Amino acid sequence: MRATLRRAALALAVLAAPAAAQDARPDLSGNWERYPTVAEPDTVDPRFAPTPIPDPPLKPEYKAAWDVQQKKLAARIAEGQPAGDNYVHCIPDGMPAMMMGMFPMEVMQRPDQVNITQEAFNQTRRIYMNQALPKWDEIDPSFFGRSVGHWDGDTLVVETTGIKDYVTFRWAPHSESMLITERISLIDPDHLKDEVTVVDDHFEKPWSWTWTFQRMKDYKLQEYVCEDNREYVDESGGQNLKVDGN
Amino acid sequence: MSIHSWAGALALAGCAVLAQPAAAHHSFAMFDNSRSITLHGKVTKFQWTNPHGYLEIDAEQGKGKIKHFVLEMTSPNMMSRGGWTSRTIKTGDVVTAVVSPLRDGKPGGLLLQVTLPSGKVMLPGVPNAARYKITS
Numbered sequence: 001m002r003a004t005l006r007r008a009a010l011a012l013a014v015l016a017a018p019a020a021a022q023d024a025r026p027d028l029s030g031n032w033e034r035y036p037t038v039a040e041p042d043t044v045d046p047r048f049a050p051t052p053i054p055d056p057p058l059k060p061e062y063k064a065a066w067d068v069q070q071k072k073l074a075a076r077i078a079e080g081q082p083a084g085d086n087y088v089h090c091i092p093d094g095m096p097a098m099m100m101g102m103f104p105m106e107v108m109q110r111p112d113q114v115n116i117t118q119e120a121f122n123q124t125r126r127i128y129m130n131q132a133l134p135k136w137d138e139i140d141p142s143f144f145g146r147s148v149g150h151w152d153g154d155t156l157v158v159e160t161t162g163i164k165d166y167v168t169f170r171w172a173p174h175s176e177s178m179l180i181t182e183r184i185s186l187i188d189p190d191h192l193k194d195e196v197t198v199v200d201d202h203f204e205k206p207w208s209w210t211w212t213f214q215r216m217k218d219y220k221l222q223e224y225v226c227e228d229n230r231e232y233v234d235e236s237g238g239q240n241l242k243v244d245g246n
Numbered sequence: 247m248s249i250h251s252w253a254g255a256l257a258l259a260g261c262a263v264l265a266q267p268a269a270a271h272h273s274f275a276m277f278d279n280s281r282s283i284t285l286h287g288k289v290t291k292f293q294w295t296n297p298h299g300y301l302e303i304d305a306e307q308g309k310g311k312i313k314h315f316v317l318e319m320t321s322p323n324m325m326s327r328g329g330w331t332s333r334t335i336k337t338g339d340v341v342t343a344v345v346s347p348l349r350d351g352k353p354g355g356l357l358l359q360v361t362l363p364s365g366k367v368m369l370p371g372v373p374n375a376a377r378y379k380i381t382s
Contacts (some may be wrong), residue, residue: 038327103323119323161352222323227296230316231276239276243316243354 026154026186029109031221032213034101035191048191053209056172062202069171088233090226092121094143094167095160095181099194099211106221114149114156119221127158136161136177143167155185172207174200190215249252274372277356284352284382285315289339294371295334299370301335301357313344317345319370328371339363346378
């Protein structure tokens with residue numbers, strides 16, 4: 001009897017130990033908006049400021065094409081005719097662009113999985129905790145890729161690979177083997193940072209920046225279905241608005 | 247810049263160091279922000295959809311004539327955070343709309359502000375609204 005009790009106590013202790021450790025993790029759950037906020041774009045507390053995002057550190061053979069494209073883009077912008085982009089086609093950002101936080105985002109954290117939903121385009125990424133990251137060619141390329149996470153102290157470390165090569169951030173070309181590593185942590189209870197490092201064979205060195213977010217209290221994420229887009233890209237590549245036929 | 251063509255607005259602004267993610271994710275460059283037109287007339291449709299809401303108006307042209315205009319708004323998500331609902335405007339409401347017109351001259355534009363039948367003025371939350379001149 002006593003042995004049974006002891007065994008039961010031991011079993012409980014074993015069960016409780018990891019649970020307690022998980023409970024000790026910071027809870028990133030909640031709704032977050034990018035910082036500085038849309039409402040107060042000019043109010044920047046340096047403690048919470050994001051870093052600038054440098055140009056992608058492309059190798060020379062890719063940089064030339066990128067520069068040409070940037071010049072074209074600048075010219076189109078100057079003409080008031082920017083090149084068509086994903087959104088004109090109702091296509092979501094994918095990773096890592098979705099983490100820029102165009103609209104609010106919701107984090108839901110479980111010990112075994114963390115989901116992050118960006119309100120724009122209902123984009124959801126799923127981060128599987130304490131699993132091995134498959135090799136990039138073991139998964140089918142997608143917009144959000146495959147993400148695995150683990151805790152490094154109070155920091156959630158997330159690795160993502162398997163992003164389609166045409167799902168780009170800042171038009172930076174990349175391979176499907178691109179690896180995005182994020183270190184996500186609370187700066188204080190109401191501010192979150194996402195330190196992003198992207199490594200790819202198109203780059204000379206890792207490409208890094210930090211996005212920051214502020215907690216939104218009492219916000220409920222809205223749905224976003226890209227339902228009726230009357231904007232279109234015309235034959236010359238310019239963006240236009242349909243004014244009839246709807 | 248990002249894949250978003252709000253980059254245009256940002257580039258024009260001299261490109262803030264903290265390269266803001268999109269306050270708006272669409273280009274509004276097809277609209278002429280150097281001038282505005284004011285339309286008055288009956289709403290035929292107030293459409294609460296992504297990626298943009300739309301307000302359609304039969305605008306009075308004088309002498310009993312009307313012309314149909316399609317006005318683009320921002321995203322319902324942004325508008326709802328700015329106090330709008332899907333019921334802020336109803337079909338049949340007579341409204342006054344201030345609009346950045348389409349550059350190509352077609353009867354459409356970007357809604358900058360609208361006066362409801364109650365007299366209340368609503369702003370659809372155009373990003374960097376100060377860059378759209380109201381001249382009408």
